[in-house]
Amino acid sequence: MDQEAIPKPKHCRTRASSDETLLLPGLPNHLAQLCLAKINPSVLFSVCRSWRRLIYSPSFPPFFSLYAILSPPPPHHHHHNPNSPIQFSSLDPISNTWTSLPPPPSSPPLQLLHCHPSFLSRKLPIQWLSVSGRLVLVAATTHQFAPAMPRPLVFQPLSNQWSFGPPLPEPRRWCGVGTVGGKVYVASGIGTTYRGDVARSMEEWDTKRKEASSSWVKKACLKNGRFSREDVEAIGYRGKLWMVNSKGNAVKEGVVYDVQKDTWQVMPQGMLGGWNGPAAATINDDGHDDHDDDDVMYVVDERKGVLNKYVDENDCWEMVMESVVLREAEQVCAGRGRVCVVCANGRRIVVVDVVATPPRIWVVEPPPMLEVVAVHILPRMCRTD
Numbered sequence: 455m456d457q458e459a460i461p462k463p464k465h466c467r468t469r470a471s472s473d474e475t476l477l478l479p480g481l482p483n484h485l486a487q488l489c490l491a492k493i494n495p496s497v498l499f500s501v502c503r504s505w506r507r508l509i510y511s512p513s514f515p516p517f518f519s520l521y522a523i524l525s526p527p528p529p530h531h532h533h534h535n536p537n538s539p540i541q542f543s544s545l546d547p548i549s550n551t552w553t554s555l556p557p558p559p560s561s562p563p564l565q566l567l568h569c570h571p572s573f574l575s576r577k578l579p580i581q582w583l584s585v586s587g588r589l590v591l592v593a594a595t596t597h598q599f600a601p602a603m604p605r606p607l608v609f610q611p612l613s614n615q616w617s618f619g620p621p622l623p624e625p626r627r628w629c630g631v632g633t634v635g636g637k638v639y640v641a642s643g644i645g646t647t648y649r650g651d652v653a654r655s656m657e658e659w660d661t662k663r664k665e666a667s668s669s670w671v672k673k674a675c676l677k678n679g680r681f682s683r684e685d686v687e688a689i690g691y692r693g694k695l696w697m698v699n700s701k702g703n704a705v706k707e708g709v710v711y712d713v714q715k716d717t718w719q720v721m722p723q724g725m726l727g728g729w730n731g732p733a734a735a736t737i738n739d740d741g742h743d744d745h746d747d748d749d750v751m752y753v754v755d756e757r758k759g760v761l762n763k764y765v766d767e768n769d770c771w772e773m774v775m776e777s778v779v780l781r782e783a784e785q786v787c788a789g790r791g792r793v794c795v796v797c798a799n800g801r802r803i804v805v806v807d808v809v810a811t812p813p814r815i816w817v818v819e820p821p822p823m824l825e826v827v828a829v830h831i832l833p834r835m836c837r838t839d
Contacts, residue, residue: 630686
């Protein structure tokens with residue numbers, strides 16, 4: 455997700471056999487790929503067509519892209535279609551172009567409500583996660599204000615395919631959704647109507663298990679149902695699930711779920727006090743189950759435009775940077791040395807390079823006539839062309 459300009463591609467001359475184009479003259483392609491894999495993909499992209507095709511092939515180590523849920527601006531919802539206007543797209547950081555994801559399964563039809571024409575000032579959450587290199591859509595609301603997802607919908611970028619997860623025992627919306635160690639957690643929420651047992655419940659799905667044997671497992675219940683609301687956030691961080699029941703500077707309640715002990719704890723006061731906007735933790739995208747102590751949790755003060763990171767040892771938040779473009783922050787994702795922030799009612803994505811000193815910042819525009827609902831960082835999609 456670099457903002458640097460990409461030079462115009464040049465055509466390279468390669469001798470072609472009857473079956474394929476040689477990547478490097480004098481070397482078989484499987485050895486040539488080992489050599490080219492050590493070069494930055496943005497350099498390969500600018501050299502020739504055969505190398506450009508290579509970096510998008512399944513056999514080449516994937517670089518990472520930005521994935522987004524997109525929605526038409528509110529005026530387009532006045533005469534809404536019951537079928538979902540929501541779109542899924544990926545921003546290629548090398549070509550700097552948006553590409554639509556393959557359409558999700560049409561049966562059952564996907565009906566996701568983000569802005570209702572009668573309540574344009576309110577946005578309803580569409581809750582999706584990045585789990586072990588895959589996108590997992592877990593919960594949302596239909597135009598009839600009912601749960602939209604009877605079972606999770608999963609997108610695998612490396613195969614460009616959608617699949618379904620196991621059916622939820624109680625489909626819900628307005629819930630806490632998070633991931634720890636390749637497992638998806640759904641806490642609290644409301645179904646078609648409010649039920650106290652659902653509002654206190656917690657379910658776990660291990661995405662690493664084969665589809666035929668996977669199912670949701672009940673875990674320790676919450677003490678109350680006060681997390682059944684649309685502003686709830688649940689962040690997987692250092693082997694635990696950290697959850698608050700309100701965003702921004704409003705008074706909120708915070709709890710922590712210990713995955714190993716299957717117990718709920720009170721959130722530390724320092725973390726709770728500084729959780730004053732959308733938050734995210736760096737993703738574990740290497741496929742391993744261990745929880746690296748170098749994981750970092752970030753929060754953006756939506757009013758001041760300040761990006762902070764949590765210092766676990768001191769139970770406090772430390773400022774990373776401040777910028778006016780970070781104001782009105784709505785959603786955050788983090789990973790691969792970047793923090794990506796959806797701001798200004800989805801009209802811009804602010805990218806912060808937190809590895810650089812000082813941090814680098816730039817703005818990414820959504821596709822024309824669309825607003826960003828949420829973003830995640832995942833491996834790029836494969837191409838066959």
